Amino acid sequence: EDQVTQSPEALRLQEGESSSLNCSYTVSGLRGLFWYRQDPGKGPEFLFTLYSAGEEKEKERLKATLTKKESFLHITAPKPEDSATYLCAVQVTSGTYKYIFGTGTRLKVLA
Amino acid sequence: KAGVTQTPRYLIKTRGQQVTLSCSPISGHRSVSWYQQTPGQGLQFLFEYFSETQRNKGNFPGRFSGRQFSNSRSEMNVSTLELGDSALYLCASSLWSGFQETQYFGPGTRLLVL
Numbered sequence: 001e002d003q004v005t006q007s008p009e010a011l012r013l014q015e016g017e018s019s020s021l022n023c024s025y026t027v028s029g030l031r032g033l034f035w036y037r038q039d040p041g042k043g044p045e046f047l048f049t050l051y052s053a054g055e056e057k058e059k060e061r062l063k064a065t066l067t068k069k070e071s072f073l074h075i076t077a078p079k080p081e082d083s084a085t086y087l088c089a090v091q092v093t094s095g096t097y098k099y100i101f102g103t104g105t106r107l108k109v110l111a
Numbered sequence: 112k113a114g115v116t117q118t119p120r121y122l123i124k125t126r127g128q129q130v131t132l133s134c135s136p137i138s139g140h141r142s143v144s145w146y147q148q149t150p151g152q153g154l155q156f157l158f159e160y161f162s163e164t165q166r167n168k169g170n171f172p173g174r175f176s177g178r179q180f181s182n183s184r185s186e187m188n189v190s191t192l193e194l195g196d197s198a199l200y201l202c203a204s205s206l207w208s209g210f211q212e213t214q215y216f217g218p219g220t221r222l223l224v225l
Contacts, residue, residue, distance in 0.1 A: 032212055043115070043201050043216030044154075087154065091212065098167055099144070101154035 002027040002092050006102035013109050016077045021105045023088030024070040031091040033071050035064050038085045038104070047073075047086075078109045112137060115204050115217035123223045129190040132220045136183050136204030142166070143185040144214065145177055148199040160185055189222075197224045 003026045013019055025033070032051050036044035048057045050066040057064050061082065063074040073086055089101040116135045124130050136143050144167075145157040156169040160179035177187045183204075189196055199221050203214040 034212075034214065036216075041218075043203075043218050046213055046215060049212060089154070098169065099156045101146075101156075103153035 002090075002098075002100050004088060004090055004100050004102040006086075006088050006105050008105060009103070010106040011108070013075075013078055013107070015079055015109055015111050018074070018076045018078070020075070021073040021086055021107070022070060023073070023102055025088075025090050025100075026069075027090055027092045027100070029093035031093045033066055034089040034091070035062075035071070035073055036087040036089065038087055044087055075107070078107075080109045080111050083107055083109045115202055115215055117200075117202050117217040117220050119220060120218065121221050121223075123225065124192050125225050126192055126194060128192050129188065130192060130222060132187045132200055132202075132222075134185045134187070134202030134204075134217060136185070136202075137206070137215055140204035140206050140215075141183055142205035142207065143179055143183065144203045144205065145185070145187050146201040146203065147171075148201055148219070149197075154201070157187070192224045194224050197222060 005024050007022045032049050034049050035047040037047055038044040048064040053068045055066050061076050065072050085104040085106045087104045089099050092098050118133045142161045144159040146154050148154045157171055158165055158177050159167040163179045174190045179185045199219045201216050201219045203216045205214050
């Protein structure tokens with residue numbers, strides 16, 4: 001069964017304390033892996049798409065990487081405004097292109 | 112460029128009623144996907160429409176249906192509402208650009224079933 005697992009469920013960091021969020025997946029065929037940021041009461045905001053193992057993408061303090069089994073979202077020197085829920089999703093190719101989301105990591109960055 | 116819009120933003124219904132939610136995608140986007148988000152289950156894929164045709168479907172009962180119009184606007188309908196249908200319903204539109212799929216989400220419609 002296709003599955004996406006994110007860890008940790010919640011993370012509290014001090015401002016400037018770098019860390020990584022994990023997204024592990026077990027799917028029959030990976031079309032792409034997506035990272036989103038979601039603020040309370042809002043829809044997810046697109047961050048990155050990764051398609052092949054070894055691929056990396058960066059945006060400001062965020063860097064996403066992909067291996068054959070998992071993806072990491074590295075947050076360097078986070079600021080309080082980085083506090084949000086970070087969602088990982090995979091697009092699978094089993095028959096039709098379906099999207100499977102993880103349950104997210106709630107990140108809180110303290111000033 | 113205007114983002115994805117969803118109406119209404121909030122809705123309260125009672126069990127057994129039906130509800131229709133609307134989504135207007137970003138101009139030029141032809142793919143619209145619908146998701147249900149709950150605290151316990153997270154974001155779950157409902158269905159995707161592309162050029163007025165349902166292209167993908169998640170594992171939801173037939174009470175959940177949708178359609179897409181020629182201008183790419185989409186509607187989602189839930190019939191015979193149940194308490195468990197209370198959730199945030201999100202719509203996302205996509206721009207297929209080569210190998211990169213970029214999904215842009217709307218703010219969602221929060222549905223409460225009493």
